[in-house]
Amino acid sequence: MATIRDVARLANVSPTTVSATLTGSAPVSEELKKRVWEAVEKAKYRPDxxxxxxxxxxxxxxxxxxxxxxxxxxxxxxxxxxxxxxxxxxxxxxxxxxxxxxxxxxxxxxxxxxxxxxxxxxxxxxxxxxxxxxxxxxxxxxxxxxxxxxxxxxxxxxxDNELGGTLIAEYLVRLGHSRAAMLVGRPGISASFERFDAVEAAFAKAGRPLDERFICHSVHTQDLAYSEVQRLMTQPERPTVIICISNPQVQGTMAGLKNMGLRVPDDVSVISFDGFNPTEGWYPSITCLVQxxxxxxxxxxxxxxxxxxxxxxxxxxxxxxxxxxxxxxxxxxxxx
The missing domain is CATH 3.40.50.2300 (Response regulator)
Structure with missing residues (x-):
């Protein structure tokens, strides 16, 4: 049975470094961690x-x-x-x-x-x-x-929701969008307001501040997103892109647009902070952040x-x- 010393020898590090990597008991560089974990797998070491x-x-x-x-x-x-x-x-x-x-x-x-x-x-x-x-x-x-x-x-x-919001906003600005709608989640949840604040700040920095008419708060279910999207897209002036912060919002948004006979991205663009299924495998594939x-x-x-x-x-x-x-x-x- 392999020991910590065997792992240390394979990784060319000290047994102390191996122990620190396995337990998180002391800082270890990413490079050394990678070497240690590769050695752990190679040696088939399993701690007790x-x-x-x-x-x-x-x-x-x-x-x-x-x-x-x-x-x-x-x-x-x-x-x-x-x-x-x-x-x-x-x-x-x-x-x-x-x-x-x-x-x-x-x-x-x-x-x-x-x-x-x-x-x-x-x-x-x-x-x-x-x-x-x-x-x-x-x-x-x-x-x-x-x-x-x-x-x-x-x-x-x-x-890093600030970075995520900046990536989304800068990408949309490069495409030429200035009328962006955003579906915001439940109040009190840090990820929700951080994402909104980041998008709002990035659009403002680009000289294209968000329009209050297109900001939808407390949209945390698929059904709420479905309703809000239909309201947004029946206004005299419509948004050119809808920003979602979660998969339920994406599902409701896509269903609402389909019900109205609107095509993505021909009639309106859709982008999301959440990149997990079921957005994978959809057509069109959803532009999104990936955790x-x-x-x-x-x-x-x-x-x-x-x-x-x-x-x-x-x-x-x-x-x-x-x-x-x-x-x-x-x-x-x-x-x-």
Whole structure:
């Protein structure tokens, strides 16, 4: 059976570096991490977390609390987190609360009662006094993903929404769009207002400020997007592009436009922050941002393991993951 020393020899690093990479207990450069993980696979090394954590008196299970496992971005993220956890010798316990903050608190309590080593949570972020209730419910190491809540209490790993909004706006400006509609999600969710703020700022910087008539707030379901799109496209002056921040919005937008007999991108362009299924395989293919879920999950797991290893002196940090813009067939220069 391979040992840490075998991995260190293959990676040409010290055993200490291997240990730091596997546990996240100390900073390791991306280059060294890559070498270590390649050596881990080559040597078929598998740590014995049960023995290690038994000595420490902690569990080998990490809980992942998700808002809605049926949502494509959540299922993609859950798979990536599970893979990252397994690579480090842990097991994952999954709970999905369907965006219900009360169920979320129940799930957190249940996992803590099961003595999980730590939690990775994509918070619902909903309801009055949410942040305090949420923070008070957590009594074990925890890292948040995608949505920011109480950043002074928790580490967070999330998309760089400012960069994402800038990429989308600059691309649309290059195509010549000046009448952009934007479907904004639920109030109180950090990803929603960050994405809107970024798009608004980038269009303003380009001298093409968003028109208030084309900004649709609290559009967080497919049905709401369907209705809003039909309202937008029956105005005397119509937008030339519709910006969505989620897949349900894309689904509702495309269905609403089809119902009106409008073609994408001939009659109106569509672009999205969310690049997961079902936008993949659609015609026209949707121009969208793509999350780097592997990097996001690895960062979250590394940070959580560092917290589990009692590195409480680490400063709380909001870590941003850069998205990329994938060009599809749903955007074209405006014809109006």
């Amino acid at each position: 977390p049960f023995a290690r954590n038994l000595r420490k008196g902690i569990s080998t299970t990490i809980g992942f609390v998700a808002p809605d496992i049926a949502a494509p971005w959540v299922s993609h993220l859950a798979k990536a987190v599970q893979r990252s956890i397994a690579e480090r010798g842990y097991n994952m316990l999954l709970a999905s609360n369907e965006d219900d903050p009360d169920r979320e608190l129940e799930d957190i309590a249940l996992m803590i009662n099961h003595r999980v080593a730590g939690l990775i949570i994509a918070p619902t972020s909903l309801g009055d006094g949410y942040a305090e209730k949420f923070a008070s419910a957590i009594s074990c190491p925890a890292v948040l993903v995608d949505r920011i809540v109480a950043p002074d209490r928790f580490d967070v790993v999330a998309d 780097d879920t592997d990097t996001l999950s690895n960062r979250a797991v590394d940070r959580l393991l560092a917290r589990i290893d009692d590195k409480s002196e680490l400063d709380r940090e909001v870590m941003r993951i850069r998205p990329r813009l994938r060009i599809g067939d749903s955007c074209a220069p405006p014809t109006q």
